[in-house]
Amino acid sequence: MSMNQPLTGCVMKGPKSITPDFAPIAVSFLYQSEALGIQTSANENCAGDEALCFEFETPRTAPVTCEITRWEDPSRQGTVSENIMQAACGLMSVHGRTHRQPKPLGLNYVSTLTAALALQGSIAASIGRLRGLPVSSSTVSMAAAGLLSMSQYIAGATASESPETTKTAETTRPLPGSFPACPPFVSLDGVIFELETLDAGPWQKFWGELGVNSAAAGKGWRAFLLRYARAAAPLPDDLSLAISKLTYYRISRICAKTGMAICPVRSIDDRAQDDDARQIWQQGPWSFSPSSSEPKPNDEYLRPDSALPGGDLPLSGFTVIESCRRIQGPLAGHLLALLGATVIRIEPPGGDPLRGMPPMAEGCSARFQALNSLKTVREIDIKSATGKAEIRELARHADVFLHNWAPGKAVLLNLDHGDLAAINPSLVYAYAGGWATDCAEHVSSNSMPGTDFMAQAYSGVAGKVAGAGSSRGGSLFTVLDVLGGVVAAQGITIALLNRCMNNASAKVTSSLMSAATLLCAEDFRNIYSLPASGSKPSASIINEVYVTRQGRIAVECPDMDTVLRLAEVLDITAGIENKGFQRCLSEVFLSKTADQWVELFQHAGIPSAVVIEDLADLQTLTHLQPGLTPGSYTQVNSPWRFK
Amino acid sequence: MPITISIPTILRPLTGNQKRIEVEGSSVLDAIERMEQQYPGVKEKLVTGGQAHRFVNIYVNDNDIRFSEGLSTRLTDGDLLTILPAVAGG
Numbered sequence: 001m002s003m004n005q006p007l008t009g010c011v012m013k014g015p016k017s018i019t020p021d022f023a024p025i026a027v028s029f030l031y032q033s034e035a036l037g038i039q040t041s042a043n044e045n046c047a048g049d050e051a052l053c054f055e056f057e058t059p060r061t062a063p064v065t066c067e068i069t070r071w072e073d074p075s076r077q078g079t080v081s082e083n084i085m086q087a088a089c090g091l092m093s094v095h096g097r098t099h100r101q102p103k104p105l106g107l108n109y110v111s112t113l114t115a116a117l118a119l120q121g122s123i124a125a126s127i128g129r130l131r132g133l134p135v136s137s138s139t140v141s142m143a144a145a146g147l148l149s150m151s152q153y154i155a156g157a158t159a160s161e162s163p164e165t166t167k168t169a170e171t172t173r174p175l176p177g178s179f180p181a182c183p184p185f186v187s188l189d190g191v192i193f194e195l196e197t198l199d200a201g202p203w204q205k206f207w208g209e210l211g212v213n214s215a216a217a218g219k220g221w222r223a224f225l226l227r228y229a230r231a232a233a234p235l236p237d238d239l240s241l242a243i244s245k246l247t248y249y250r251i252s253r254i255c256a257k258t259g260m261a262i263c264p265v266r267s268i269d270d271r272a273q274d275d276d277a278r279q280i281w282q283q284g285p286w287s288f289s290p291s292s293s294e295p296k297p298n299d300e301y302l303r304p305d306s307a308l309p310g311g312d313l314p315l316s317g318f319t320v321i322e323s324c325r326r327i328q329g330p331l332a333g334h335l336l337a338l339l340g341a342t343v344i345r346i347e348p349p350g351g352d353p354l355r356g357m358p359p360m361a362e363g364c365s366a367r368f369q370a371l372n373s374l375k376t377v378r379e380i381d382i383k384s385a386t387g388k389a390e391i392r393e394l395a396r397h398a399d400v401f402l403h404n405w406a407p408g409k410a411v412l413l414n415l416d417h418g419d420l421a422a423i424n425p426s427l428v429y430a431y432a433g434g435w436a437t438d439c440a441e442h443v444s445s446n447s448m449p450g451t452d453f454m455a456q457a458y459s460g461v462a463g464k465v466a467g468a469g470s471s472r473g474g475s476l477f478t479v480l481d482v483l484g485g486v487v488a489a490q491g492i493t494i495a496l497l498n499r500c501m502n503n504a505s506a507k508v509t510s511s512l513m514s515a516a517t518l519l520c521a522e523d524f525r526n527i528y529s530l531p532a533s534g535s536k537p538s539a540s541i542i543n544e545v546y547v548t549r550q551g552r553i554a555v556e557c558p559d560m561d562t563v564l565r566l567a568e569v570l571d572i573t574a575g576i577e578n579k580g581f582q583r584c585l586s587e588v589f590l591s592k593t594a595d596q597w598v599e600l601f602q603h604a605g606i607p608s609a610v611v612i613e614d615l616a617d618l619q620t621l622t623h624l625q626p627g628l629t630p631g632s633y634t635q636v637n638s639p640w641r642f643k
Numbered sequence: 644m645p646i647t648i649s650i651p652t653i654l655r656p657l658t659g660n661q662k663r664i665e666v667e668g669s670s671v672l673d674a675i676e677r678m679e680q681q682y683p684g685v686k687e688k689l690v691t692g693g694q695a696h697r698f699v700n701i702y703v704n705d706n707d708i709r710f711s712e713g714l715s716t717r718l719t720d721g722d723l724l725t726i727l728p729a730v731a732g733g
Contacts, residue, residue: 161652199697200707200709200710204709204710214710214711215706215710215711217710218706218707218709218710218711219705219706219707221707221709221710222700222702222705222707225700225729350688351653353698353699353728353729354728355653355728356651356652356653356654356727356728357727357728358651358652358727360652363652363653363655364652
């Protein structure tokens, strides 16, 4: 068994034929399964249109059912699609904030998230079985995955104290056909690129070199910092104007001089040519390296009577130590907590400063709580000898240690994999980084901050989003932080199953870059001319957002039959090949509200959804309510249901 | 000259849960030091090594003091000083 295929010997059985709306999920699900060494095969028992079902079997457990549904509310029927779900969960509106109008992301994002969560759910269920839990199935819905991706934004929009709304995102409406003054930037010679710094100093020096006055640079800095939270960064025009007068080469030189990081928006083709790209694609978004120490006998954590104190979730009784900041790492810890693990979060003395980031709910940042409310907090100065000793003591009794420190910091702190494995040979040691995977140490990107927008630019994700026409490059929605967090939690769950089955512990590395590779896995497969894992999803005939009498509606017609039903409901006689068809559609949609159209389309079997423009509206929708818990801010519930 | 300081939730335990307080001060540092006299413990949350703490942003009427004269930024009657935690990275 290869360590990078830790689930060799396991089997995933799935349906022979898959409905078109589930196809992107199935393709990603099978890609991830095969990368882990899981043998995939067809099974007649897995057929059905209402849900996409797989059966996951390990050498030591009976099969568990892995069910993927469309909505949390099983009574809501009808086909959906990637874009319909992006519209229904608010993702389109968050991505479109820079344009003040909802836009599809141009990526199979909710589908990839759904596939990753579904696979993780079935692996977690198998861990539960190994530990004596009577669990036979896990269910994940596309809607739950979509809501999870929005959890921080929903928290911000529903916080009890000064909630954010799209209208308060300080965005400016760009002229038709133009892009707003916000990242990414464009040089005189037309290169589109991202800038990044986590400190005000380089930002101030950089704009000073470009002749921008300090006040304008300061206003830009505030917007630039808040883009992670607000998915918008309206910069003063002075900044865009100054940068548009210089070539990319000249800007790069100024960056080098001032300490600002710069990265051009690359294409997937560019990324595919990098030395490490193909290997990352082949191994999947996780890198597993074995611990050299002999773990304790696995019976110790398989005993049902001692393994599941105080909980009936698959990871109940497991302890995770998390030393992470911002989004990716904390989300990974949050997901493990939702699976039942006890998560102890290490924060600096005085607490994580992000606890005070508005908007607030009962004295703490709503955004922060969305990712951290289930954790126990220990304030530790990790640089002090006492603090390091405290962390070692925590790790001695833990099952997982997860961090997202800057590259090289773990070695400096003597808290690297080897250090902690020597204390606790059974420990799963996890690193959720920006760039670093075991095979990417020499990539030039390592010198840049491994943040979401830089990773989007470098990985080709930003280029793909731009290619879909929804931005100049990338999204200010934290595309990779969220997917990276899911991938990190998934990798840890895989390592825990491997530990339970094979008594082998490991270091798991995942990164924003590896998450980007997962997100664009089919593009890489095409570039490398490799055979597909499942049936290739075909492009829809109509896949648009329309303005209605009240609100916007997303409509998708995957085939000609659906187009004909749409034309019938709308009473349009012009053929689709007619140039006037699209114009006719746009005009007819103005005659009713988005809600009215969706109701009509549901009866006709036409995939559609009202485009959610205010995230606070999500909690009022019956079909999404099972996925949300109102309170001082609206929490997104666990995406998994176990039976 | 009185200026208003908007207190973030995280510091309100130190200011008797007041959201806004008024102090005299000719510069940002001066205002912080006068606030410290009334509400001990506030200064160490905001200032380190003679500069604003890295994890804190201080604005005078929406202008980040780092892009002005830092803690020496002059204040005038009626100014609003806002303190917010810094947010960076993903």
